[in-house]
Amino acid sequence: MITKAALIGLVLTAAACTRPDRFGGAGGGAANGGGAFDPNAATNLGGANDPTSPLFFNQTIGDRVLFAVDTSTLTEQGKQILIGQARWLQTNADYLAIIEGHADEVGTREYNIGLGFRRANAAREFLVSQGVPSDRLRVTSYGKERPIEICSDESCYAKNRRAVTVISIASLS
Amino acid sequence: MLKRLTILMMALVLSGPALAQSGPLRLVITDGVIEPLPFAVPTFEAENGEAAQVASDISRLVAQDLAGTGLFREVPASAFISQHSAFAQTVAYPDWRAINAQALITGAVFVSGNQMTVKFRLYDVFSGAELGGGLQFAGTVDGWRRMGHKVADAAYSRITGESGYFDSRVVFVAESGPKDNRAKRLAVMDYDGANLKYLTDSGSIVLAPRFSPSGDRVLYTSFESGFPRINVLDVASVGRQQITTADGEMAFSPRFSNDGRQVIYSLANGGNTDIYRTDLVTGASSRLTEAPSIETAPSFSPDGAQIVFESDRSGSQQLYIMSANGGEPRRISFGEGRYGTPVWSPRGDLVAFTKQNAGRFHIGVMRTDGSEERLLTASFLDEGPTWSPNGRVLMFMRETQGAGGTSSLYSVDISGRNLKPVPIQGGASDPSWGPLQP
Numbered sequence: 058m059i060t061k062a063a064l065i066g067l068v069l070t071a072a073a074c075t076r077p078d079r080f081g082g083a084g085g086g087a088a089n090g091g092g093a094f095d096p097n098a099a100t101n102l103g104g105a106n107d108p109t110s111p112l113f114f115n116q117t118i119g120d121r122v123l124f125a126v127d128t129s130t131l132t133e134q135g136k137q138i139l140i141g142q143a144r145w146l147q148t149n150a151d152y153l154a155i156i157e158g159h160a161d162e163v164g165t166r167e168y169n170i171g172l173g174f175r176r177a178n179a180a181r182e183f184l185v186s187q188g189v190p191s192d193r194l195r196v197t198s199y200g201k202e203r204p205i206e207i208c209s210d211e212s213c214y215a216k217n218r219r220a221v222t223v224i225s226i227a228s229l230s
Numbered sequence: 231m232l233k234r235l236t237i238l239m240m241a242l243v244l245s246g247p248a249l250a251q252s253g254p255l256r257l258v259i260t261d262g263v264i265e266p267l268p269f270a271v272p273t274f275e276a277e278n279g280e281a282a283q284v285a286s287d288i289s290r291l292v293a294q295d296l297a298g299t300g301l302f303r304e305v306p307a308s309a310f311i312s313q314h315s316a317f318a319q320t321v322a323y324p325d326w327r328a329i330n331a332q333a334l335i336t337g338a339v340f341v342s343g344n345q346m347t348v349k350f351r352l353y354d355v356f357s358g359a360e361l362g363g364g365l366q367f368a369g370t371v372d373g374w375r376r377m378g379h380k381v382a383d384a385a386y387s388r389i390t391g392e393s394g395y396f397d398s399r400v401v402f403v404a405e406s407g408p409k410d411n412r413a414k415r416l417a418v419m420d421y422d423g424a425n426l427k428y429l430t431d432s433g434s435i436v437l438a439p440r441f442s443p444s445g446d447r448v449l450y451t452s453f454e455s456g457f458p459r460i461n462v463l464d465v466a467s468v469g470r471q472q473i474t475t476a477d478g479e480m481a482f483s484p485r486f487s488n489d490g491r492q493v494i495y496s497l498a499n500g501g502n503t504d505i506y507r508t509d510l511v512t513g514a515s516s517r518l519t520e521a522p523s524i525e526t527a528p529s530f531s532p533d534g535a536q537i538v539f540e541s542d543r544s545g546s547q548q549l550y551i552m553s554a555n556g557g558e559p560r561r562i563s564f565g566e567g568r569y570g571t572p573v574w575s576p577r578g579d580l581v582a583f584t585k586q587n588a589g590r591f592h593i594g595v596m597r598t599d600g601s602e603e604r605l606l607t608a609s610f611l612d613e614g615p616t617w618s619p620n621g622r623v624l625m626f627m628r629e630t631q632g633a634g635g636t637s638s639l640y641s642v643d644i645s646g647r648n649l650k651p652v653p654i655q656g657g658a659s660d661p662s663w664g665p666l667q668p
Contacts, residue, residue, distance in 0.1 A: 127546075129501070155456070162629075165570035165584050165613055166437060166660070167483040167496065168540065168547055170458060171503040171524035174480060178501025196479060197457045198498070202435050207409040209610070209631040 111152070111224045114145050121221040122180055126214075127164070129175035131183055139180060142222050143187030155223045156180050158198040161214035166200055173198030173220075180220040255333055255354035255361050255389055266303035267389070268330050269296060272314040273307070274337035274348070281346065284371060285339035288348060288378040292335060295382035295396045298422070299623075300648030302389075305331045317349060326355040333361075335385055344371045350381045352388055362388045375424055376667065383666070395618040396421060399664045400625060401439045401448050401465075404428065405637055405657030412657075416450060418465065421618075421663070423653040429468050438483065438614070438660045439463075442490045445664035449473075449484040449493060458482040460495055462510075476506045476515035483526045487554075488534050494518070496526040505539055507554075518556035529573045529581075530554065531598075538562075538572040538581050538598070549583060551598065562600035571614050574598075575621045580644070582615040582624050593626045595644055606646040616663045625652065627659040 103110020105117065114120060119142075122135030131139065146152060158173030158180075177196035185191045206213035271293040276285040296302040311325035317338035326334050337350040347368045354361045365384055367377045376397055383394030404417040404426075413432035416439050419425055430436055435453035442448070448463045452472075458480040463470040475481040478497035485494055497506045497517075503524045508515040519525040523543035530537055531554075538551050544561070547568040552559035563569040567587025574581055578598075585592040585605060591612045596603040611629040618624070622643055628651075629637045637659040639652040652658070 162611070164586070165527070165540075165547070167526040168524060168542070168570050170480070170482055171496065171498065171526055174498045174503060175501045175524070182501070195457075196501075198480060199435070199453070202412075202437070202453075204410050207633040207635075209633075209635060 108145075109149055114142070114149075114222075114224055118142055118145055120223070121219045123215060124176050124218040124220070126161075126218070127172065129172065129179045131179055135180075136183060139183045140187060143184045143189050146184065146189045146193065151226060153193045153225050154184075154195075155225060156184075156194060156196045157221045157223060158196065159203060159217055159219050159221070160201045161217045162201045162204060162209065163214065164201060169200035170198045171200075173200050176218070176220045180222065184222075255357060256391065266297075266301055267332055268303050268305050269293075269333035269335060269385075270305045270307075270310065270326060270329070270331035271296075271335045271337075272310065272312075274339050274350075275315060275317045277317075277338050277340040278342075281339040281341040284341060284346060284374050285337075288339060288374055288381070289337065291375060291378035292337075292350075292382045292385070295379060295422070296385060298648075298650075299386070300643060302333075305329055317351075321353050321355075323353075323355055323358045326353075331355055333385070333389060335381070337381060341371060345369075346371050346374065346377070348377045348381060350384070352385050375420060379420070392622070393620045393666060395620045395623065395663075395666060397667045398619050399441075399445060399667070400616075400639075400652075400661050401429070401441050401664065402639060402661040403436060403439065403659045404654075405659055406432070409633065409635055414659075416448065416463065417658075418448075419654065421652075426654065429463060429465070430470070438662075440485045440662045441664040442486045443488050443665060444490060445667065447486075447490070448662075449486060451482040451484065460484045460493070473508065473510065474513060475508055476517065478506075483528070485529055487530050488532055494528040494530065494537060496528070505537070516556070518552065518554075519559070527571045531574045532576055532578045536574075538574050540570045540572060547586075549581065549596075549600075562596065562598065563603075564600060565603055573615055573617060575617050576619060577621040580621070582617060582644075584613045584615065584626075593624060593642065595624075604644075604646065606642050606644065607640070607649060612640075614660055616661050618663055619666045623648075625661045625663055627661065629659070 103112050105112050119138040122138050156177040158177030160169035160172045181194050181196050204217045206216045271289050274285040274289045276282040293304045297304045309329045312322040314336055332355055334353040334355050340347045349366045351364045352361045367380050369377050379396035382396045386394040398421045399418055401418045403414045405412055405414055407413045414436050415432040416429040416436050418427050437451040439448045439450040451458050452461045460473050460481045461470050462473050476497055478499045480498040483496040492509055494507045496503050504519045505525045505528045506517050521543050523541050525541045528537050528539040536551050537554050540547050541550050547570045549563040549569045549572045550559035550561050567585055569583050569585050571584040572581045580595045582595050585594050590608050592605040593607045593612045593615045594605040609628055610631040613627050615624040615626045623641050625641045627637050628640050637657045639658045639661050642649040
């Protein structure tokens with residue numbers, strides 16, 4: 058069980074998380090500006106120039122990888138991002154991660170949960186292959202429940218088909 | 231056997247009132263396309279002053295239920311020659327024949343405090359006889375809609391020979407907020423959208439509630455922990471708890487067996503999703519599919535012997551049927567496109583599904599051997615059909631396109647006729663139609 062209070066971005070800020078099931082911005086995150094990472098809490102994420110900071114992880118390394126329609130195959134670009142994530146996780150051994158899989162809206166609800174799970178798992182397996190201990194990683198899937206882009210065409214769908222690595226200092230037990 | 235599943239009126243083919251009717255009033259829901267059967271509902275008699283309002287309301291509701299099926303058409307009161315203002319009075323058949331009201335429904339209401347009784351009779355106008363005996367229902371004034379639905383169910387049942395579906399409830403997900411931060415909560419309502427009641431708050435995502443066969447409990451998927459898990463909720467107390475499934479990273483897409491004792495669902499581990507079954511009494515779980523593909527959306531046959539589900543083992547989502555104990559499934563969908571969310575009909579003869587093809591979504595039905603596929607709807611996104619208790623109507627979710635897209639519930643009969651929205655304030659998705667209430 059993850060205690061909300063221990064999540065990055067919520068540790069010291071009084072700004073309540075309005076999306077409790079997003080683990081304080083998971084899936085949305087700082088990158089799109091609309092997540093629950095409160096800007097005032099940015100100091101908790103560390104400086105963007107501090108390579109040991111979660112903010113550096115989110116913004117510079119990249120917290121997400123994207124997928125083609127109805128696939129869970131990692132792209133070359135995705136693998137490069139995950140290599141960076143793996144390095145960061147190995148360097149910053151206190152952090153754990155939940156990988157959230159997502160799908161675009163063009164699909165049925167249950168299938169999209171399964172598909173999002175495949176995507177999250179593909180990212181997890183790659184991170185493990187790069188040396189990240191599997192017990193520091195958990196996966197979940199939101200299916201089509203949490204799009205970050207809301208238009209109904211491919212420009213949005215492409216960004217919604219994603220696996221987002223959400224960094225946490227909480228216990229994953 | 232049902233073929234094209236459309237409506238035929240039989241036994242009422244009369245060229246005029248002088249002709250002897252060949253049989254009793256009967257509308258057979260089967261092949262062929264016909265006009266709705268005309269009926270009249272004079273305002274029910276108020277047996278005391280207190281009953282006036284509810285007598286009027288309940289007569290309107292009965293007419294609305296019947297006309298809402300698309301199988302019946304109301305003859306408006308403005309056309310009436312007789313008023314039939316007293317329940318006990320003799321029916322002036324010629325007056326009703328003259329306006330071609332083939333069925334006449336009369337009633338009377340008595341109110342005492344919050345208690346009320348409703349009496350009703352159904353007349354076969356062209357036979358000049360009552361159809362079935364008089365019926366009386368007793369209940370509370372607050373529950374007058376249920377009593378109206380019961381009258382309409384009785385009339386529907388006597389005329390069609392099939393059970394009705396008006397006195398039933400639907401559990402669904404009430405939605406609010408923008409697409410990228412949508413709040414979802416479980417809610418229950420009457421089949422016609424009335425008496426909406428929320429069952430959970432919107433603190434975490436809830437998906438795909440499924441009524442138990444008796445309508446006392448609801449299974450649903452909750453993201454309360456951040457990982458999809460299956461909860462069961464008691465409708466009366468709204469108490470809820472997570473069910474203990476087989477071990478897995480995520481559990482979702484639950485559905486009850488027809489005795490309400492077993493739950494079938496999807497369990498996900500290591501990227502792979504398969505179908506499992508758990509006995510709620512013993513807690514015993516078993517794995518029903520073992521494939522590297524996504525197996526989900528399982529639904530029992532009414533006899534509990536088989537399960538229909540979707541799998542992408544062929545490379546795209548298709549429908550399969552297997553034994554309730556697992557084993558080799560057989561594929562039943564072979565048309566173009568993808569097929570998902572299968573639901574076995576209460577009669578056992580059909581499977582309803584969501585089909586995705588050429589950029590559109592459809593609700594459809596097919597026989598359980600995959601033959602006679604029939605698409606009933608088409609839109610940007612139609613999804614997740616649920617059967618009326620009598621297997622004649624499907625309710626489903628329709629989502630509109632674009633950044634401002636919203637979800638709402640629609641119903642359509644299995645001939646593809648009578649497509650219409652269910653009137654609900656706010657967004658709604660994932661309907662599950664419960665049983666006819668006792």
